[in-house]
Amino acid sequence: MPHDHSGHDHAHHGPPADGNFxxxxxxxxxxxxxxxxxxxxxxxxxxxxxxxxxxxxxxxxxxxxxxxxxxxxxxxxxxxxxxxxxxxxxxxxxxxxxxxxxxxxxxxxxxxxxxxxxxxxxxxxxxxxxxxxxxxxxxxxxxxxxxxxxxxxxxxxxxxxxxxxxxxxxxxxxxxxxxxxxxxxxxxxxxxxxxxxxxxxxxxxxxxxxxxxxxLQAVPEGIDVTAVREFLLARPGVTQVHDLHIWPLSTRDTALTAHLVRPGQPGLDNKFLQTLQHDLEHEFGIGHSTVQLEDNMPGMGPHGCCEELVA
Missing domain, CATH: 1.20.1510.10 (Cation efflux protein transmembrane domain)
Structure with missing residues (x-):
C-alpha cells in the first residue's frame, strides 16, 4: 500500500511565518x-x-x-x-x-x-x-x-x-x-x-x-470535513474513504491523512496523487497531505485499521 509525501513542499496559504510581519x-x-x-x-x-x-x-x-x-x-x-x-x-x-x-x-x-x-x-x-x-x-x-x-x-x-x-x-x-x-x-x-x-x-x-x-488538534475552522470526504470520493476510481484525519500543524498549516480504496486501479499512481494534493491545497488550504491507496477495504483492527479482509 503506497504512501506519497511529494506534495509537502507546496506553498501554504497565509503570511510567511517570520517574514512580512x-x-x-x-x-x-x-x-x-x-x-x-x-x-x-x-x-x-x-x-x-x-x-x-x-x-x-x-x-x-x-x-x-x-x-x-x-x-x-x-x-x-x-x-x-x-x-x-x-x-x-x-x-x-x-x-x-x-x-x-x-x-x-x-x-x-x-x-x-x-x-x-x-x-x-x-x-x-x-x-x-x-x-x-x-x-x-x-x-x-x-x-x-x-x-x-x-x-x-x-x-x-x-x-x-x-x-x-x-x-x-x-x-x-x-x-x-x-x-x-x-x-x-x-x-x-x-x-x-x-x-x-x-x-x-x-x-x-x-x-x-x-x-x-x-x-486539541480539532479540524481547523473553515474546513468542512464532509466536503473534504465528498471531494475525495469524487476522485477517479475512488469507491471508499476511511481513516480520514485533518488537524492543524500550526496556526496556519493544516495536515491530512486518508486511505482511498480504488479497486482495479494502478497501485502507485503518481499523477493521481500529485493532482489530488494540489487540489486539496487549493480547494481547502490543506498543504500537507499523506494519502494511502488501496485496492480493497481492509477489515477493522483493534485501533480502527487495518486488518485485511479474508476472502
Whole structure:
C-alpha cells in the first residue's frame, strides 16, 4: 500500500511565518509599550479607572504580541530528526497562553474597577480624553500593520483583532471622558470600564475557543470535513474513504491523512496523487497531505485499521 509525501513542499496559504510581519510585531510592541507607560501614568494622575483598565489590557496585548512574534520566529526554524514537523506547533501554544493571559488581566481589571465603583473619586476628564485619543491613533495604526495577514494566521488575526478592539475601546473612553468632564458624574468612569471589560471579553471569546480547538488538534475552522470526504470520493476510481484525519500543524498549516480504496486501479499512481494534493491545497488550504491507496477495504483492527479482509 503506497504512501506519497511529494506534495509537502507546496506553498501554504497565509503570511510567511517570520517574514512580512516581523516589522509589524516590532513596531506594535514598541508603540504599545510607550503608550501603556503613558496611559498608566495618566490614569493614576487623572484617577481614572477607565484609563487604568485600558492600560492593563494594552499591556496584555504587548505580551501577546511578544509571544506571537517569538512563536512565529521559532516556527520558521527547520525541522530536525527529533522535531520532524519543526517547531510550527509552538504558534498554537503561544495563542493559547495569550488567551489565558488576556482573561487573567481582565480579572485583575475587574477587581480594580469594582473598587473604583465603591469608592468614586474625582476624574480629570480632559486628561482621559487626551490619552484615549492618542490610543485611537496608536492602536489603529498597529491594527493596520496586521490587516493584510489576519485571514491567514490565527496569531496575526489575534493581533489584528486586539488592536482593532483597543482602538474602538479608546473611542469609548474618549466619549466617557467627555461625559464625565461635562456632567461631573463620577460613576460614569467605572461604568465605562465595565463596558470595556465586556467588549474585550466578548470579542476575545471566539479567538479563545479557536485556540483551544487547535490545541486539541480539532479540524481547523473553515474546513468542512464532509466536503473534504465528498471531494475525495469524487476522485477517479475512488469507491471508499476511511481513516480520514485533518488537524492543524500550526496556526496556519493544516495536515491530512486518508486511505482511498480504488479497486482495479494502478497501485502507485503518481499523477493521481500529485493532482489530488494540489487540489486539496487549493480547494481547502490543506498543504500537507499523506494519502494511502488501496485496492480493497481492509477489515477493522483493534485501533480502527487495518486488518485485511479474508476472502
Amino acid at each position: 516581523s516589522q509589524a510585531f516590532k513596531w506594535g510592541i514598541i508603540l504599545n509599550l510607550l503608550f501603556v507607560a503613558g496611559e498608566a501614568a495618566g490614569g493614576l494622575w487623572a484617577n481614572s479607572a477607565a484609563l487604568l483598565s485600558d492600560a492593563g489590557h494594552n499591556l496584555s496585548d504587548v505580551l501577546s504580541l511578544a509571544l506571537a512574534w517569538g512563536a512565529s520566529v521559532l516556527a520558521a526554524r527547520r525541522a530536525t530528526e527529533r522535531y520532524t514537523y519543526g517547531y510550527k506547533g509552538i504558534t498554537i501554544q503561544a495563542a493559547l497562553v495569550n488567551a489565558a493571559l488576556l482573561y487573567l488581566a481582565l480579572g485583575f481589571i475587574l477587581w480594580e474597577t469594582i473598587d473604583h465603583l465603591r469608592h468614586p473619586a474625582p476624574v480629570n476628564g480632559s486628561a482621559v480624553m487626551l490619552l484615549a485619543g492618542l490610543g485611537i491613533l496608536i492602536n489603529g495604526f498597529t491594527a493596520w500593520l496586521f490587516r493584510s495577514g489576519q485571514k491567514g494566521d490565527v496569531n496575526v488575526r489575534g493581533a489584528y483583532l486586539h488592536m482593532l478592539t483597543d482602538m474602538l475601546v479608546s473611542v469609548g473612553v474618549v466619549v466617557g471622558g467627555a461625559l464625565v468632564y461635562f456632567t461631573g458624574w463620577l460613576w460614569l468612569d467605572p461604568v465605562i470600564s465595565f463596558v470595556i471589560l465586556g467588549v474585550v471579553g466578548v470579542s476575545s471569546w471566539g479567538l479563545l475557543r479557536e485556540t483551544v480547538q487547535l490545541s
